[in-house]
Amino acid sequence: MKRFDYARAADVAEALREGQGDGAAFIAGGTNLLDLMKLRVLTPDRLVDINRLALGGIERDGDGLRIGALVTNSDLAADETVRRDYPVLSRALLAGASGQLRNKATTGGNLLQRTRCYYFYDIAMPCNKRDPGSGCQARGGVTRLHAILGGSDKCIATHPSDMAVAMLALKAEVEVEGTDGARRRVPLDDFYVPPGDTPQVETVLGAGELITAVILPLPAGDRQIYAKVRDRASYAFALVSCAAVIGMDGDRIGHAALAFGGIAPRPWRNAEVDGLLTGQAPSDDLFRRAADLLLADAKGHGGNDFKIPLARRVLIDTLRKATRGDAA
Amino acid sequence: MRTELTINGATHALEADARTTLLDALRDHLGLTGSKKGCDHGQCGACTVIVNGRRINACLTLACMHDGDEIVTIEGLGTAEAPSEMQRAFVAHDGYQCGYCTPGQICSATAMLDEVAQGWPSHVSDDLTGEMDLSDAEISERMSGNLCRCAAYPNIVDAIRATARKEAAE
Numbered sequence A: 001m002k003r004f005d006y007a008r009a010a011d012v013a014e015a016l017r018e019g020q021g022d023g024a025a026f027i028a029g030g031t032n033l034l035d036l037m038k039l040r041v042l043t044p045d046r047l048v049d050i051n052r053l054a055l056g057g058i059e060r061d062g063d064g065l066r067i068g069a070l071v072t073n074s075d076l077a078a079d080e081t082v083r084r085d086y087p088v089l090s091r092a093l094l095a096g097a098s099g100q101l102r103n104k105a106t107t108g109g110n111l112l113q114r115t116r117c118y119y120f121y122d123i124a125m126p127c128n129k130r131d132p133g134s135g136c137q138a139r140g141g142v143t144r145l146h147a148i149l150g151g152s153d154k155c156i157a158t159h160p161s162d163m164a165v166a167m168l169a170l171k172a173e174v175e176v177e178g179t180d181g182a183r184r185r186v187p188l189d190d191f192y193v194p195p196g197d198t199p200q201v202e203t204v205l206g207a208g209e210l211i212t213a214v215i216l217p218l219p220a221g222d223r224q225i226y227a228k229v230r231d232r233a234s235y236a237f238a239l240v241s242c243a244a245v246i247g248m249d250g251d252r253i254g255h256a257a258l259a260f261g262g263i264a265p266r267p268w269r270n271a272e273v274d275g276l277l278t279g280q281a282p283s284d285d286l287f288r289r290a291a292d293l294l295l296a297d298a299k300g301h302g303g304n305d306f307k308i309p310l311a312r313r314v315l316i317d318t319l320r321k322a323t324r325g326d327a328a
Numbered sequence B: 001m002r003t004e005l006t007i008n009g010a011t012h013a014l015e016a017d018a019r020t021t022l023l024d025a026l027r028d029h030l031g032l033t034g035s036k037k038g039c040d041h042g043q044c045g046a047c048t049v050i051v052n053g054r055r056i057n058a059c060l061t062l063a064c065m066h067d068g069d070e071i072v073t074i075e076g077l078g079t080a081e082a083p084s085e086m087q088r089a090f091v092a093h094d095g096y097q098c099g100y101c102t103p104g105q106i107c108s109a110t111a112m113l114d115e116v117a118q119g120w121p122s123h124v125s126d127d128l129t130g131e132m133d134l135s136d137a138e139i140s141e142r143m144s145g146n147l148c149r150c151a152a153y154p155n156i157v158d159a160i161r162a163t164a165r166k167e168a169a170e
Ligand SMILES: Cc1cc2nc3c(=O)[nH]c(=O)nc-3n(C[C@H](O)[C@H](O)[C@H](O)COP(=O)(O)OP(=O)(O)OC[C@H]3O[C@@H](n4cnc5c(N)ncnc54)[C@H](O)[C@@H]3O)c2cc1C
Pocket: A025, A026, A027, A028, A029, A030, A031, A032, A033, A034, A035, A050, A069, A095, A096, A097, A098, A101, A104, A105, A106, A107, A108, A109, A110, A111, A112, A113, A160, A161, A162, A163, A209, A210, A211, A212, A235, A236, A237, A238, B041, B042, B043
């Protein structure tokens, strides 16, 4: 690791003060940041430890739930309200990483974890995300993990989070505190930005801004499923994943919100797919049309071509289960 | 950087560069070499220790972040003369070959049984809110963060199952 200064912030104001300046980085669980620092993919010269901030706890927020940025993935997955009312979130968390990692990984850190693209990780390789303008070796290279939707000429890396996919289907908002001390809420759907020509910019979070919480509204559907397909039965990132939050209105679909992992530079959703499903009676024909719509612009890069038929099957299977009422 | 760590009940004042991971602090600064370094990237679980009651990867955390924390390592779970139930079970069931992953397996399994006692579900639990029944599939899933290059997995599962049953009977 490159040498850095370490500061332990006592409260949010101190963290925001200490977090100013180009070379500063917040550290929460450290499970992603330290991994990348050891490889010199990231080389901050100051770490601001935010673990002593009062950003823990899961509380009621109106009809919904407010999850502090420092709540660990383990505590969130095991929370009784989450297990009962937001099972898709428990399922997504439990499908990610390992018991040890979930005990350290935090809600804020999980949202901001970086891609697992091999070329981003290997500092001997050019990478537009790590070293803007240097080029992309993934195109024409090994692309098993890479995006089929939403990529750009500059970058086809995927966002690796499982948690964020479930939160997107649950219409979560991210609470951010700016360097001026003002708090704002950003819908998770607007939080991640497309790679375009600047794949190093991944979210709307400004330099030195802190995530303070994630807010979940009352779930709009009680049929919730998280499906994850990966290379091993456990402890592997998603090749394709799908979070579904479905509410039935008699024998029709009253509410549909789908989100996908492993296929795009951000947790992916397509509002038109949700719109196509809403108000319709479930059928395989409907599900196939939803898959056609989701994947209309999908593009393989060789090693990830399989993700197009795989995403299709995962979508159809998840919708069958959710509309049938299989348990999360 | 000066950091105060409570390890296996004893307080240690550590004076080390901020870059020192908890694993390197234990092994290289404090002489507690029971915790092992396999990958140094959170992928193998050989470095698993228990911090404030929870199992974590000591390689992916900085020692200075643990000022005031209570840390338990394999050395604190038991000794050759007075092993813990889990340690005894690993010996009885031959839950290793080379033994390199074993301290991490035992720390992980010990804390994992507490997670089950608290009713935490896992990826393979059919019911998120029901009673947790520690089937072999549950043990494998909950221990998936601990790799064993010698593939002693069947005997590791036997050792953990036996310990869980013994604890349940008490
Ligand atoms: C072997 C391995 C397997 C894994 N498998 C999976 C998997 O299957 N699925 C999955 O989803 N994840 C997986 N992960 C990733 C894991 O979920 C992330 O590392 C973790 O969620 C990051 O959280 P953290 O608190 O440790 O973040 P940190 O490493 O502390 O921080 C990550 C980033 O977020 C920033 N940050 C943290 N908190 C805040 C905040 N409150 N405000 C502003 N910025 C902040 C940091 O500056 C840093 O840039 C795996 C990780 C490993 C090592």
